[in-house]
Amino acid sequence: MPSSIEATPDTAPYPTSEFLGAANLPLNDLFNLCRNATTEPCSIPVNVGLFFDGTNNHMERDRNGKRVPVPLTKEEKREARRKAKIEGLPDDEPQPMPLPDVLLTPERCSHSNVARLYLAYPDNKQSSGYHRYYIQGVGTPFPKIGEPTESQEGKAFAKGGLPRIVWGIFQAMNAIHYTVSRQVLYDDTFVGQLAQAYGREVGRTEPGRERQEPLTHEDWFAPHLGKLKAALAAKPKPAIPSVTVSVFGFSRGGAEAVAFCHLFDRLLEGGKLAGISARIQFAGLFDVVASVGGSASVARTMPLPGALFDGHWSWANDVDEPLPSCVETALHLIAAHEMRMNFPVTRIVGAREVYVPGVHSDVGGGYGPGEQGRSRGGQSALLSQIPLAFMYKEAQRAGVPLVPFSELREREQMDFEIEAPLAQAWEAYTAALDGQGNLLKKHMELYYRWRAARLLTLESSTSFQAASAQGQQDLREANAMLAGDLEALRYRRSHPRRNTADDGQHPVYGGSDSKRINQWHLIRANNHASLDDWERFALAIFDNPAPLPSAVEAFFDDFVHDSFAGFYMAGEVTEYDKRAKVREIMRKKPGDRNEFENKVAEITQRTGEARRKKEAGEPLSPDEERLLTAADHGTPYPTMSDDDAAEMRNPAILTQTATRREGGGYIIRRGYYPHEGFFLRRSKFEKDLEQVPLQRPLTPAQKKAAAARAEAADEKACRELVWSENLHVDIARTRTANQPVATV
Known part of the structure; x- marks a missing residue:
């Protein structure tokens, strides 16, 4: 069993230049060796940094504005081939036209903390033994492993996680080979093919083998490690005395990083990889969420065994096991205010774990300045900057050769800056924790007191008024659902289930109520289910909410995002999603479109007309100017609402929700893995999670x-x-x- 989760640090890492300055960090010998490395030493230790990004996080898109085109349809390919034949061009596979990148100013970027740490790892020092590799998040383009575009399978089910882990193992091997020979063992194209083949071959019986046993991970890698050993033997200079790996990951990328540790460890023989002493020096993890395959929300909302539907399928089987002995130091930062059913955290045995205020992406990054009206001061106002600074410092303490803050380029320094108002708000919040920042219920008590205060005043807050039209719609609808959930909870409290054969108790909420009460609470109210411990805890706060200090209220208003309101199970999220949907809709006949699709078609047509008028030099209306500005940065799209949910939802999620969001709401405790039990499963850390904060007089x-x-x-x-x-x-x-x- 791991130790309890540690309390949130009281003091903000501010000013950044001082907190991350050389005077406050131990001398990083590895970085100094890197900076002063000669070109041809006789012995070169290899250092590898692997950075596994989170679901739907992609550095090139989120920082550099990279856009990928939507694949051609079969009809479009046939038409392209027909034209090529007429023009006498080669009969190559037709490809969509490339798209120009979106110009992102630093204040419009939304790259994650994993990407920021990657950019702080030494670059162009491969010949001196320093290698960094960025692995984009599941659900985003990774052409080398056969994923040319964004995918719903990756975003929803973590498809593509295993090839990313295998890719990381091969890149560690490539780093060793390159340091010796100035060329990789396998190029990226071949590594991508191997990464895809691994999942098809490992665990299956190989035809023609004498022993009809499934092919193991170790056996599958054996010929590749053998090839690396042979290459090292053929060129004994420079010698490689050691290979030191550092891994970082966020969300499912954090789960990938942990799985990498286990699979890497299984390739070591006597602590050596291909005969070289090997270790994982540091694992830096931001809010690890597996949710691979059948997720925990399925088991919570359907009569299915939680032991099977726990989100730890396939490559995530080992994620809730203790870290292997090759990992020397690990830090896991856990989001104290995340509560979505689809984002249960997996605690990591062997890691130091710390509660950090905020929701999932307030810890791992990924929000841009101004989203939901929060963090309006730019990159330095993002709440995720604070856990980033803590992780950076702990990694350097562990010996990871990150570039010192003072030596980062100005653009990368911006990625780590923290503004004074954020630091002040952080310290106001931690003061309100009253020395109990190690208790989940204390963090959530403060959050529920804020939600109670904002139940009727949300729309008057500065952050709400600063949000986009879509952001306001999301926040408004989610807040209204909270009011409905409270009604359902109070009904259950006053109408407990009677233990009689004919208790005369019937469902009180009908289908129309599903638009104002989350499905989780509606079903439990109709079943007259008794309130659980978490519901009693939350309802007591909403019944008599003690007012928060104004600075703590401002902390939630201005810096903590609403992950429940902004998490769609129906509707388009990314610019690519919207672009793909627009193309699909515009290919339909007008009579075949539903009401929401007509809205999409209408705004698309208006944008096209505005573009035509601009090119013709005709005057534009303010609305047309707005549409063209939106088109410069993405795809204009109508505001989505729960009224459109029925037309956007996949039938597969009807067991989960009747809205665009998941059906759990705010008054449900986040899942904490590992669990124990089969049908009725509970977290192994239930006592810690149920611990009640001390009551203080007003x-x-x-x-x-x-x-x-x-x-x-x-x-x-x-x-x-x-x-x-x-x-x-x-x-x-x-x-x-x-x-x-x-x-x-």
């Missing part, structure tokens, strides 16, 4: 605010005239009955 300011809130509520309350036989007694009774109870 401060005078909190008492005053609570009294003002009660007075305001009283002013709005309905009045009823009743007869009293004894006015003094009845008034005393009323005062006693209405005495407020505060929860802190």
Whole structure:
């Protein structure tokens, strides 16, 4: 069993230049060796940095504006071949026209913390033994392993994770070979072919083998390691005394990084890879989520065994096992405010684990400045900058040869900067934790107090008003669902299930209610299910929410994103998704389109007309100017709402939700793996997760605010005239009955 999750650091890493400055970091001998390396030493230690990005995170797209075209349809390919034949051109496989990249200013970038750390690892030092490799997130283009475009299978089910891990192993082998011979063992094209073949071959019985046993991981890699050994023997100078690997990962990329550690370890013989002493010096993990194959949300919402539907299929089988002995140091930063059913965290035995405030991508990065109206001050205002700084510092302490902050290029320094308002908000939040930042319930108590305060005032907040039209729609709908969920929870509390054969209790919520109550809570209310521990904990806060200090309220308003509101199970998310959908819709006959598709077609046609007018030099309306500005950065698209959900949803998710989002809502505890049990599974860390924070008496300011809130509520309350036989007694009774109870 791992130790308990550590408390959030009280102090923000600010100013960045001081926190990451040389005076505050141990002398990084590896970086100094890298900087001062000669070209032909007789002995070169190999250092490899592997950076596994998260689901739908792609550095080239998110930082550099790279766009990939939508593949041609069969009809388009036939037409292209027909034209090529007429023009006497070669009968090559038709390809879509390449697209120009989108020009992204630094303030519009949304690359993850994994990408930022990759860019801080030494570059152009391969001949001196320093090699870095970036592995883009599942669901994003990776042509070398047969994934030319974004894919829903990758985003939803982590398809493509295994080839990425195998790719990383081969690149570590390539690093050794290149350091000795100035050429790789296998080029990227062949590595990509091998990475795809691995999944088809390992675990299967090989025809013609004397022993009809499944091909093992070790046996499959044996000929490739043999080839590397032979190459090293043929060129003994420079000698390679050691290979030191550092791995970083976020989300499913974090799960890939952990799986890499296990598969790498299985190739070592006596602690050596191809005869060279090998170790994994550091594993830097941001909020590890596996969700590979059948996810935990399936088991939570359907009568299926959780032991099978736990999101740890295929290559993720080992992710919830203790880290292998070859890993020397590991740090896992866990998102304290993530709660989505589809994003259960996997705790890593053998890693130091720390709670960090925020949701999934507030920890691992991936939000851009201004998304949902948060982090309006640019890159330095992103909450994810703080865990990034902590990870950078811990990696350097462990010996990872990251470039010192003072020596990073100006553009890369921007990726690590932290603004003063963010640092101040962080410290206001950690002060409110009251020394209990190691407790999940303390973090969520503060969050629920904020949500209670914003239940009726969300749309008046500065962040809401600064959000895009789509962002406002997402936030508005999700907040309204919270109100419905609270109603359903209170109904369950007042109408517990009766243990009789004919209890006379029937469903109280119908199909129309599914638009205002999340499916998880609607079904449980109709079943009169008793409140669980988490629901009782949350409801007590919403019933009597103690006011937050204004600085803590601002922390949630301005820096913590709403991952539930912005996570779509129906509808297009990325620019590529929208572009692909637009092309699909515009190929349809108008009469074959549904109502939402007509909206897409209409805005696409208006954009085309605006473009024509601009090219013709005709004056443009403000709306046309807006459309063309949007087209410069992406694909203009109508605002999606839950009213469109039925036309956008895949039938496969109807068991999960009746809206565009998953059906769990805010009042559901995040899953924490590993679990134990078969059908009724619980986290192995249930005692830690259920630990209740200490109750503190209200401060005078909190008492005053609570009294003002009660007075305001009283002013709005309905009045009823009743007869009293004894006015003094009845008034005393009323005062006693209405005495407020505060929860802190």
